[in-house]
Amino acid sequence: MTVGVADPGAWPAWFDMCQHRQMSNVNALPLLEPEAAEAVVPCCPPLTERPLSAEEAERTARMFKALGDPVRLRLFSLVASHAGGEACVCDISDVGVSQPTVSHHLKKLKEAGLLTSERRGTWVYYRVEPSVVAAMGQMLTAR
Amino acid sequence: MTVGVADPGAWPAWFDMCQHRQMSNVNALPLLEPEAAEAVVPCCPPLTERPLSAEEAERTARMFKALGDPVRLRLFSLVASHAGGEACVCDISDVGVSQPTVSHHLKKLKEAGLLTSERRGTWVYYRVEPSVVAAMGQMLTAR
DNA sequence: GCAAGAGATCGACGGATGTCGAAGCAAAGG
DNA sequence: CCTTTGCTTCGACATCCGTCGATCTCTTGC
Numbered sequence: 001m002t003v004g005v006a007d008p009g010a011w012p013a014w015f016d017m018c019q020h021r022q023m024s025n026v027n028a029l030p031l032l033e034p035e036a037a038e039a040v041v042p043c044c045p046p047l048t049e050r051p052l053s054a055e056e057a058e059r060t061a062r063m064f065k066a067l068g069d070p071v072r073l074r075l076f077s078l079v080a081s082h083a084g085g086e087a088c089v090c091d092i093s094d095v096g097v098s099q100p101t102v103s104h105h106l107k108k109l110k111e112a113g114l115l116t117s118e119r120r121g122t123w124v125y126y127r128v129e130p131s132v133v134a135a136m137g138q139m140l141t142a143r
Numbered sequence: 144m145t146v147g148v149a150d151p152g153a154w155p156a157w158f159d160m161c162q163h164r165q166m167s168n169v170n171a172l173p174l175l176e177p178e179a180a181e182a183v184v185p186c187c188p189p190l191t192e193r194p195l196s197a198e199e200a201e202r203t204a205r206m207f208k209a210l211g212d213p214v215r216l217r218l219f220s221l222v223a224s225h226a227g228g229e230a231c232v233c234d235i236s237d238v239g240v241s242q243p244t245v246s247h248h249l250k251k252l253k254e255a256g257l258l259t260s261e262r263r264g265t266w267v268y269y270r271v272e273p274s275v276v277a278a279m280g281q282m283l284t285a286r
Numbered sequence: 287g288c289a290a291g292a293g294a295t296c297g298a299c300g301g302a303t304g305t306c307g308a309a310g311c312a313a314a315g316g
Numbered sequence: 317c318c319t320t321t322g323c324t325t326c327g328a329c330a331t332c333c334g335t336c337g338a339t340c341t342c343t344t345g346c
Binding site: 100122 | 334
């Protein structure tokens with residue numbers, strides 16, 4: 001079954017916030033209602049739009065930090081570029097560190113919301129969480 | 144005068160690679176010659192395109208790591224969103240840490256290539272390096 | 287039930303990193 | 317020249333973090 005984000009309390013709250021639409025009029029009430037056609041999008045506005053609050057920075061930094069390690073970055077790109085959109089740990093374990101270390105880094109990526117995992121039989125498969133990655137990309141948008 | 148990236152040997156090589164044009168008409172060629180029409184492209188391909196090599200991961204992780212600290216992220220967004228595209232240190236020093244610490248983090252951001260600095264009179268102004276930020280954004284592209 | 291294989295967790299260790307106060311340096315005025 | 321102001325550098329310290337070997341858990345197959 002799907003394991004998903006390891007720590008359930010890690011970022012559900014902000015992710016909900018991030019799901020809010022943000023267009024012209026931010027009259028967007030968080031609850032009910034069939035959201036207006038367009039953007040549920042950005043969550044996190046471009047970093048150029050306005051200064052981040054301390055809390056926003058805290059949450060967001062966690063995601064960037066997850067990609068701030070060479071081994072994790074390789075693991076992530078291995079998963080992201082793997083055929084079928086997912087990869088078994090055994091498929092990506094050859095990054096020059098021990099197996100416990102690989103496991104450790106995959107856990108970090110999961111906690112940051114960048115990956116999800118699912119056990120199927122003997123193997124555990126990881127896949128990327130596109131919405132979170134997209135949100136990060138948004139923040140680096142030119143304007 | 145312009146200080147630019149602190150350590151000149153930090154990432155010049157790969158940055159050259161990253162400078163290659165990529166769109167139809169980003170004809171803004173810094174130097175001589177109209178290279179073949181289209182894409183010499185992204186420098187850093189999307190992370191989903193292919194697994195990163197160890198060296199690529201090393202270089203790239205340095206940039207993401209720079210944004211992997213809450214204080215640095217706030218400083219970066221303060222500079223990025225500041226009127227005029229630049230900010231004096233005194234304009235952005237109110238992030239809850241001591242002034243030496245602010246200076247330390249700005250240095251890190253500079254070393255990562257995300258910011259440049261220039262002294263004008265008594266003040267030092269920081270501004271973002273758009274091409275580097277864009278390159279990071281590229282890597283988080285959906286495909 | 288038991289052995290084997292795939293991953294996760296634990297505990298330990300060493301090096302990296304964020305933080306501060308103190309001191310240094312540079313420009314601008316007196 | 318000396319002071320003030322803005323910022324960087326230095327040294328010290330505590331914490332975080334990446335790494336590993338050993339161990340544990342879970343699943344499969346005999």
